[in-house]
Amino acid sequence: MQIAMLSTLILLGIFLLVSLYIITKTLKERLIPNPHLPPGSLGWPLIGETLNYLGTCLAGRPDWFLRDRMEKHDPQVFKTSLFGETLAVFCGPAGNKFLFSNENKLVNLWWPRSVKKLLKSSLVNVAGDEAKRIRRILLTFLDPDALKRYIERMDLVTQHHISTLWEGKEEVKVHPTVNLYTFELSCRLFISIDDPLHISKLAHHFDVFLKGVIHFPINIPGTRFYRASKAADAIKEELRLISRRRRAALDMKMASPTQDLLSHLLVTSDASGKFLSETEIVDNILLLLFASHDTTTSVITCVMKYLAELPEVYQTVLREQIDIAKSKEPGELLKWEDIQKMRYSWNVVSEILRLMPPVRGAFREAIVDFTYAGYTIPKGWKVYWSPMTTSKDPTLFPNAEQFDASRYDGAGPAPYSYVPFGGGPRICLGKEYARPQILVFLHNIVKRFKWDLLIPDEKVPYDPMPAPSQGLPIRLRPSA
Ligand code: HEM
Incomplete structure (x- = not known):
């Protein structure tokens, strides 16, 4: 009882202090208008324009928030206040280009404090040369040369998943599955865990982690962040044990240095011969689990939704995948070369990444005062870019609201206008990995099934990534 009261008092105290800080900051910004700052509204004290923004996210259209302000204030850059932070939102291809080209010069990557705390020794907490060093080590597992080794295993895991959770069912809820x-x-690919019980124990911790990783970083019992931090501790402890066992197995030549991400991180050094520490390995594996999970889940779910709504697109994907299947021996697994043949299917995924990008945007922090589009961006300000300031712009994408997979034929979209994976030195590290992951699933699912949506106009709010409000229940039929 006393502990509960104490926790409430501490929470209240922290809330008051944070509120006071934000109110003072925003009042200063409101009362001393600076004509050199980007135009825009800071909304209400404390909450800024967060509610307007969340409203458009719930409607599945965060782009409305952005485009509305681009029209009202300035199409190049505007200011707003979201989640207690004053932000300059850089817009359009020029804004994207500017930010992606000025990493480590004018801006650095910035993530909310909760993410930094839970992934302390990972890539998202470092900048400059240290970020380059860690990216290089991680990339040698995620780049096409390395990925070639893992396509057959992806196919095997996918076939097993479909035969256990889809085969023989009339109805499936796509998103949770x-x-x-x-x-x-x-x-399986990162740490070679195959035991379903072990996976579901980790999955439980991981769900709790995901719910609090982007939240107010108040670490007292009862808060989402507290639970997430306990879950992160449990996952990290497990990863530490697995890593120690693997190191011993590698020393005794009983494990392969290329068997998975973990082995790769244990045996790979940087250019100076320095290896990652155990804490860095554990935190970076957790980062990759985090960064790869909801993103691809959201994309695959949206692909399933669009394919049900667009039967002619489904038929063309099916034809492409059947041709690939026919070119193989019975039982032969997919290879890297097969993924390269899935051109139309990838165009379909690319179009869905344009219409419903899973990542709404990312943050930077100004590391010096600088000028953009005639406005001053003060040192310390948070800067935001979003794939959505360009993705629905009809001057860049004619009939922007329409699905059209042919946009990616030939030269494709104009530079810096199509950026679902970001750009520049901090471009998504899993860009190449996400492609086979999504396409191998698509290959296996269309080969077996057609499907109908059980809720035809199911809403797809962003929370924080697009996820159908009822989980996208579908009825399965054999594809041929
Ligand atoms: C379709 C799926 C995905 C999309 C749309 C996506 C998109 C993004 C975006 C927009 C960023 C932020 C870039 C920035 O800060 O400017 C990012 C960062 C990142 N992504 Fe992805 N991602 C996807 C899948 C993955 C996968 C599968 C992995 C790992 C296997 C991954 C790992 C990462 C990492 C580690 C970062 C941080 C990179 C850094 O800070 O240097 N992502 N992703």
């Missing part, structure tokens, strides 16, 4: 698939695939 795909959620299990992406986590299982990561467990």
Whole structure:
């Protein structure tokens, strides 16, 4: 009882202090208008324009928030206040280009404090040369050369998943089922965990972690962040044990240095011969689990929704996948070369990434005062870019609201206008990995099934990534 009261008092105290800080900051910004700052509204004290923003996210259209302000204030850059932070939102291809080209010069990557705390020794907490060093080590597992080794295993895991959770069912809820698939695939490819019980124990901790990783970083019992931090501790402890066992197995030549991400991180050094520490390995594996999970789950779910709504697109994807299947011996697994043949299917995924990008945007922090589009961006300000300031712009994408997979034929979209994976030195590290992950699933699912949506106009709010409000229940039929 006393502990509960104490926790409440501490929470209240922290809330008051944070409120006071934000009110003072925003009042200063409101009362001393600076004509050189980008135009825009800071909304209400404390909450800024967060509610307007969340409203458009719930409607599945965060782009409305952005485009509305681009029209009202300035199409190049505007200011707003979201989640207690004053932000300059850089817009359009020029804004994207500016930010992606000025990493480590004018801006650095910035993530909310909760993410930094839970992934302390990972890539998201470092900048400059240290970020380059860690990215290089991680990339040698995620780049096409390395990925070639893992396509057959992806196919095997996907076939097993479909035969256990889809085959023989009349109805399936796509989002939660795909959620299990992406986590299982990561467990197998990153740390070679195959035991379903072990995977579901980790999945439980991981769910709690995901719910609090982007939240107010108040670490007292009862808060989401507290639970997430306990879950992160449990996952890290497990990863530490697995890592120690693997190191011993590698020393005794009883494990392969290329068997998965973990082995790769244990045996790979940087250019100076320095290896990652155990804490860095554990935190970076957790980062990759985090960064790869909801993103691909959301994309695969949206692909399933669009394919049900667009039967002619489904038929063209099916034809492409059947041709690939026919070119193989019975039982032969997919290879890297097969993924390269899935051109139309990838165009379909690319179009869905344009219409419903899973990542709404990312943050930077100004490391010096600088000028953009005639406005001053003060040192310390948070800067935001979003794939959505360009993705629905009809001058860049004619009939922008329409699905059209042919946009990616030939030269494709104009530079810096199509950026679902970001750009520049901090471009998504899993861009190449996400492609086979999504396409291998698509290959296996269309080969077996057609499907109908059980809720035809199901809403797809962003929370924080697009996820159908009822989980996208579908009725399955054999594809041929
Ligand atoms: C379709 C799926 C995915 C999309 C759309 C996506 C998109 C993004 C975006 C927009 C960023 C932020 C870039 C920035 O800060 O400017 C990012 C960062 C990142 N992504 Fe992805 N991602 C996807 C899948 C993955 C996967 C599968 C992995 C890992 C296997 C991954 C690992 C990462 C990492 C580690 C970062 C941080 C990179 C850094 O800070 O240097 N992502 N992703």
